[in-house]
Amino acid sequence: xxxxxxRYKIPKRKPWGKEDNDVITTWxxxxxxxxxxxxxxxxxxxxxxxxxxxxxxxxxAEHPNVNTHIPFGxxxxxxxxxxxxxxxxxxxxxxxxxxxxxxxxxxxxxxxADWRYSHGNQVVTLRGGGYCGWVCPKLAATEKNAAx
Numbered sequence: 086x087x088x089x090x091x092r093y094k095i096p097k098r099k100p101w102g103k104e105d106n107d108v109i110t111t112w113x114x115x116x117x118x119x120x121x122x123x124x125x126x127x128x129x130x131x132x133x134x135x136x137x138x139x140x141x142x143x144x145x146a147e148h149p150n151v152n153t154h155i156p157f158g159x160x161x162x163x164x165x166x167x168x169x170x171x172x173x174x175x176x177x178x179x180x181x182x183x184x185x186x187x188x189x190x191x192x193x194x195x196x197x198a199d200w201r202y203s204h205g206n207q208v209v210t211l212r213g214g215g216y217c218g219w220v221c222p223k224l225a226a227t228e229k230n231a232a233x
Contacts, residue, residue, distance in 0.1 A: 089115070091155035093138050094162045094170035094214065101139040108136035110155045122182070126156040126225050140217070158189070159221035162214020166195035169212040171219065177207040184209050193218030 089112035095105050114131035115124050127148075134154045140163070141151045155161065160171030175184060183206035191198030196218025200211040213220025 091159050092172045093155050096164045105138050106136045108138050110134040129154045160211050160213045161219045163217035166216045167197040168214045171214040173211040175209040183207050190223050191220040
């Protein structure tokens with residue numbers, strides 16, 4: 086059984102802060118809007134997270150979790166053009182829900198990504214990044230929406 090995780094893979098060059106390290110957020114529950122069935126990707130109430138990334142520190146006053154949590158279904162990497170070191174896994178097994186097809190996109194500078202659906206679309210594994218880039222649900226496709 087996979088864990089529901091979102092990861093920001095910190096580049097080896099550590100451009101923002103020498104204390105930065107990979108951020109890995111584990112999701113124990115997610116909040117689903119019962120009317121739309123959309124997931125609130127930035128609701129961190131039922132998560133644990135480790136690591137710190139000061140890349141998005143400009144948004145920290147408005148979004149205090151931005152340096153220490155990665156939104157649900159999002160993966161970041163800023164290593165090299167076309168790199169895919171960021172990782173996320175959505176695992177809805179044990180629920181009646183599945184992920185609709187074609188719900189993800191990648192963006193950023195020289196970004197790349199792939200995602201793979203399995204187990205009747207109840208599991209999606211995502212890898213993405215770039216120099217800097219991310220992969221996330223289409224409705225959170227801007228950098229700020231993907232980060233917070």
